[in-house]
Amino acid sequence: MGSVNIAQARKSYGALEVLHGVSVNIANGEFVVLVGPSGCGKSTLLRMIAGLEAISGGEIAIDGKVVNTLAPKERDIAMVFQSYALYPHMTVEANMGFSLRLGGAPKDAIKARVAEAAKMLGLEDYLKRYPRHLSGGQRQRVAMGRAMVRKPKVFLFDEPLSNLDAKLRVQMRSEIKRNHQRLKTTTVYVTHDQIEAMTMADRIVVMNGGVVEQVGSPLELYDRPANLFVAGFIGSPSMNILSGRLENGTFMTADGTAFAVPGMASFGNRDVRLGIRPEHLCLDPNGLRAEIVTVEPTGSETQVMMRLGGHDVVGVFRERVVNAPGEMLPVSIDAERAHIFDPQTGKRLEA
């Protein structure tokens, strides 16, 4: 097991810099998820940890040892690829035991380790099969088994679930999580799916455009997003962002819609962005009047898209909404749970 320390890591392809100094410290045994929109550099960072991509600047240390110039095999890491990258000409057993075989381990030791991993993953019946005779979920498990058999210091996952259907994804999600709880191996997990990030991570690293936007536990990110990007990225449906002006503790949009925001008087009078999560809107006969655009019942709750104060706003209500589009819906905003951001820098403003 080992810690991973990334200090000011940079990556350039020729003149193009895609990672602009990323620093993350991952403790021994932690499950850290790198999340961010497509192209933000998650895979690149992961591959730099793995040693598959050269490090253009900064330092990466695994278990206290700087690995910048070490080959992948000297870093004691194991990686699960998005495509699984199983060796097509080897059986499941050979795939899982390949690294031990290369390391010159005795045959019965390999067999024992493979059997142990196979048992953990429910693969005992498939050991003699070739990868092409397995379903997507089974291949995914073999890929994880191949990583587990190594007993590495760090597991690296690059979007391992993105080729699976929704149901299997949920199942594998909890399986990965459970295996982590049993093995306690430090894990770095890349995904662009924020639900995966929220449900699996001990800590989430939100990346955007080659920089780290925020690092924190899932609920920290949810409750106190450091900036507009994180606010919009974490949570589904995303947080509503309203532009307006704060005056004497009252928030007012350009069209004059206004409501009090308690505890914000200390900001004085200034332009702000106000963020409010969909679940923090509630139906209230005395509330603001919003025009319904669409109503999407999911059964347990209702998602309503509406126009409020000149913005498109989404609300999620536990009540059933029977009104038709075009009608007015009275809603109130749970302003104590509103987030205030600086409109220029996008940074969170704290009272």
Place this chain on the structure above:
Amino acid sequence: MDRNSTGLVFVLPALIVLAMLVAYPVAYTGLLSVTDRQGAFVGLDNFSAVLGARATPQAFWNTLWFVGGSIVFQVVFGTAAAILLNQNFIGRGIVRSITLLPWVVPGIVAATTWAWMFHTEFGIINYMMTGAGVIPEPIGWLTNGSTVMPVLIAINVWKLFPFVAIMVLAGLQSIPNDLYEAARVDGANFWQEVFHIMLPQVRSVIVAVTLLLVIWGLNSITIIYAITRGGPANRTLITPIQIFRLAFESTNFNQAAALSVMFFAVALVIVIIYIKALASTPGEVK
């Protein structure tokens, strides 16, 4: 006319042409092999005459030597070249094109050029080797019974290994990069990548190419005939050349036909055994 016979009418012209081009020569060879010059039926006389000739078994063994020796080195060098050309290095495009050259040069041109290069007195090979002191005096590469076959095999390998290289290279390029990366993370060094990733992944290509090489090898005449005509003392006489000489130098078409029929049968058996043997290996073709 019903649907079927209408269709038949349409394909008939093509069938007739095909029959004339393929079936007729085959059938006529069969007929020639059991008749004499006057066309009278002589049973298996031609076969026994050919089998009785001293050159026949020698040509048979020479053929096996030539084809077997060529294929081993063609496949080994071709695959090695493909692996090399699949690496990243500066000037790879140029090296790839140059490697192709022997395959592009017409066989007869290559044969003549090599014949000159191996010439005992005027050849550049003896000149350079004696000059560098590798050999004390010129060697009669093409006239010496013990060197002539290896030299011809070498020329044949030179001519065809680029073909193997291109085919295997195409196979190598279709291997997803992930596999190499997975292997590197699993701790493989370059040679382990070669043996555990590259070769297994291009196995089916090599199998198919080898089959082609067997068929071409059994038919190869150009290089040997242009350089040695089967000599010296039948040392490089392979069966196709023996057939050619029987037919066009001794104008004994009937015996040539008999030999062809037997050669065809042996070649067929070899090819069938090869395909059967490879089809029955446990299925691990992608």
